[in-house]
Amino acid sequence: MRLKRHGARPRGEWRGRRHEGAHARVKGAHARVFGMPPALAAVLALTACTSGGSVSTSSSSSAVSTSSSSSSSTTSSSPPPTSASSSPTYVPVKPAFPAAAKPQTLDSAAAFVTYFFKLANYSFTKPEDGLLGPLGTSTCRACANYEREAVNLVAKHRRYLSEVVTVDSVTVVTTSRDHPFVIVTGEQNEVPILETDGRLTPAAPRLPINFRVQLQWTAQGWRVAGVANA
Numbered sequence: 001m002r003l004k005r006h007g008a009r010p011r012g013e014w015r016g017r018r019h020e021g022a023h024a025r026v027k028g029a030h031a032r033v034f035g036m037p038p039a040l041a042a043v044l045a046l047t048a049c050t051s052g053g054s055v056s057t058s059s060s061s062s063a064v065s066t067s068s069s070s071s072s073s074t075t076s077s078s079p080p081p082t083s084a085s086s087s088p089t090y091v092p093v094k095p096a097f098p099a100a101a102k103p104q105t106l107d108s109a110a111a112f113v114t115y116f117f118k119l120a121n122y123s124f125t126k127p128e129d130g131l132l133g134p135l136g137t138s139t140c141r142a143c144a145n146y147e148r149e150a151v152n153l154v155a156k157h158r159r160y161l162s163e164v165v166t167v168d169s170v171t172v173v174t175t176s177r178d179h180p181f182v183i184v185t186g187e188q189n190e191v192p193i194l195e196t197d198g199r200l201t202p203a204a205p206r207l208p209i210n211f212r213v214q215l216q217w218t219a220q221g222w223r224v225a226g227v228a229n230a
Contacts, residue, residue, distance in 0.1 A: 094131065101114075109222060113213050116213075137224065161200065164191050185211075187208055190206040
C-alpha cells in the first residue's frame, strides 16, 4: 500500500459540524434500503448517520492518503479473541493485521481504516463474528452494529456472496495523532445474501460511500470511535 502526503485538503473533506447536511445527502439512499432484508448496506448507511464518538473541529494543514481495494483472501488457522478485554494487545488475525497499522502515526491511521473495512468484508462473507467489535471503542455504535450483523449472519447460517464494500481512497484529514479523522470513499457493491438453501436474497443496490471515520489511539493501538457520512 503506497501512502503519500498532499498539501491541500481533499475534496469532500468534513468541515465543522455538518451533521444535518450529511443526513440530507443520504436520505435517498436510505429510502432504497428500507424494507429490504438485513443487509450491510442498511448497516453502513444508517449507523454512519448516528455513530457515537466525540466530534472535533480541528482542521488539517496536511493529509495522508492511500488508494486501495478491499479484499478478504487472507486466512489464518489461529482463532481471534472475541472481546477487546481478552487481550491487552488484541489484533485480529483473519485476515492478517498489517504491521503498517500498528504505530501511532498518520500513515498508520490510514492503514488501520483500510484494514477495518477489509475485515468487515471478511466478517460478512465468511461469515465470522468476534472480529469487528473489539476494533471499536465502547461508544462506537457503528462498530457494534457491524458486529451485530456478523453475529446474525453466523447464527442464521447466511453470508454475503462477495465483498460488500470496495474502498477506493483513505485520507487522513487532521493532524492529530490521538483522535485523527479519516475520509473513506468507495462503493457499496450490489451483493446478494446466500441463504442456507442456496437461494440468493437481494440485499441492497450499488451506492457510493463517503464516510468520515474517527479513530482513537488507545493502549491497545488504534480503535474506531465513530463513523459518519462525510
